Amino acid sequence: MKWMIYGVYGYTGKLVAAYAKAQGLTPIVAGRNKAAVQEIAEQHGFEMRTFALDNPAEIAAQLTDIDAVVHCAGPFEITAPPMIEACLQSKTHYLDITGELTVFELAHEHHKRAVEAGVVLCPGVGFDVIPTDCLAAQLKQQMPDTTHLALGFDSASRMSRGTAKTSVRRLAEGGAIRKNGQITTVPLAYATRKIDFGGGEKLAMTIPWGDVSTAYYSTGIPNIEVYIPGSPGLVKRLKRMNLFRFMMGWGWVQRILQKKIDEQPAGPDDKQLEHAITYVWGEVKNSHGEVKTGRLKVMNGYKLTSRGAVDIAQFILEKKPAGGFYTPSKLCGADWVSRYQLAEDNA
Incomplete structure (x- = not known):
């Protein structure tokens, strides 16, 4: 199954890509800036695509063969609406690393459409x-x-x-x-x-x-x-x-x-x-x-985000949950955080 990291050349996007590589995974990396995407793609040996987030229909055309997107390009209050709409159109699972209130509320508003499309909408797959x-x-x-x-x-x-x-x-x-x-x-x-x-x-x-x-x-x-x-x-x-x-x-x-x-x-x-x-x-x-x-x-929150984004993307691709809006605990369970906890002797 194909999955994508969009916004791969931002600070956190780079961490997500590096962790995916370390796990032996081969996501497609994407973003608006061709040169910046190409640098990450060549570094890790990943396939790449370049497109902007101006038009949901055009974004959807880039996602027709993509099963899940990890969206890392903020500010999410601007970039999430067209990406979510495109994912609903292309039937691509949507994940992002936001902490923005408005994005969670927007995704929840699309719950019914996501159920009908069989698309998981799970923003906030990182810290906090x-x-x-x-x-x-x-x-x-x-x-x-x-x-x-x-x-x-x-x-x-x-x-x-x-x-x-x-x-x-x-x-x-x-x-x-x-x-x-x-x-x-x-x-x-x-x-x-x-x-x-x-x-x-x-x-x-x-x-x-x-x-x-x-x-x-x-x-x-x-x-x-x-x-x-x-x-x-x-x-x-x-x-x-x-x-x-x-x-x-x-x-x-x-x-x-x-x-x-x-x-x-x-x-x-x-x-x-x-x-x-x-x-x-x-x-x-x-x-x-x-x-x-x-x-x-x-x-560390950014280290946790790099792992959480990849781990939950793989969870969705493997478990194939029903479509709809999810929070991390609703999707993966309240004990999911245990994989990111530190032992007492790390203090």
């Missing part, structure tokens, strides 16, 4: 969604009557440029939580609390992460918040930014911020990829005030 989604599902199993879910992660790893740009693009929109089953816009750093993610207690703040969408579809828990560590200074700056965050959406402001990101390294260096530990935390509560907490320690 695989570990947080699996942890959420495990906690739901432990407390079936839970009404509130909090998730979070703590990583010392540098962000890739793509992740940083996505975060900057969304500043003007504020934060997001799920309240009584509905995604609700809230201020930046809307809620703060002290959390021990696994490496000691830290001040943490809410972020508008994809789990606000995915954890709901995995567990049905109606109230969801997602946290990351934030210094008192950062929390204070973000709270102040709420007064003028609308300016963050202005074109010239975005161009300045994006230019600063382009001046930074592409992503974590080799040392961080191999040795940076990521702590994942979750907490559920029910209406009686009972609380259960779970923690996981997993590999």
Whole structure:
């Protein structure tokens, strides 16, 4: 069966391709830039294709013989809609590495069409969604009557440029939580609390992460918040930014911020990829005030993404699940994360 990595010359796309090669797999690699795709194709001995994501019908024509696509080209709020539409037309399974709320909601809206087409739509087949989604599902199993879910992660790893740009693009929109089953816009750093993610207690703040969408579809828990560590200074700056965050959406402001990101390294260096530990935390509560907490320690988020993307693509090709929208835990099970966990002696 044929599968494709699209956006293969981005930071994470390169990691996905390298892991596929190490596993003895032969994906077709693709992207918009012919020279950049060709460099990766020649490095690994892969077949290549070059096409843009401007027109779903034209994309579908490139996918007619492709069984599954791992989509790695962001920003996904722009690139995912035409790629998902093309996959539905060509009956190609769709996976991506996004963490963007809007993309998960878009994919879920296409659930009925995906069922009818026999196409799996599973965005978020990397970090943080695989570990947080699996942890959420495990906690739901432990407390079936839970009404509130909090998730979070703590990583010392540098962000890739793509992740940083996505975060900057969304500043003007504020934060997001799920309240009584509905995604609700809230201020930046809307809620703060002290959390021990696994490496000691830290001040943490809410972020508008994809789990606000995915954890709901995995567990049905109606109230969801997602946290990351934030210094008192950062929390204070973000709270102040709420007064003028609308300016963050202005074109010239975005161009300045994006230019600063382009001046930074592409992503974590080799040392961080191999040795940076990521702590994942979750907490559920029910209406009686009972609380259960779970923690996981997993590999560097980008390393996890490179493996998760390839592993779940192979899972789909081998298991041939029914079409429809899936989260990682719904597709592969709540224990899927175990393959990316670190032993205690790795601390």
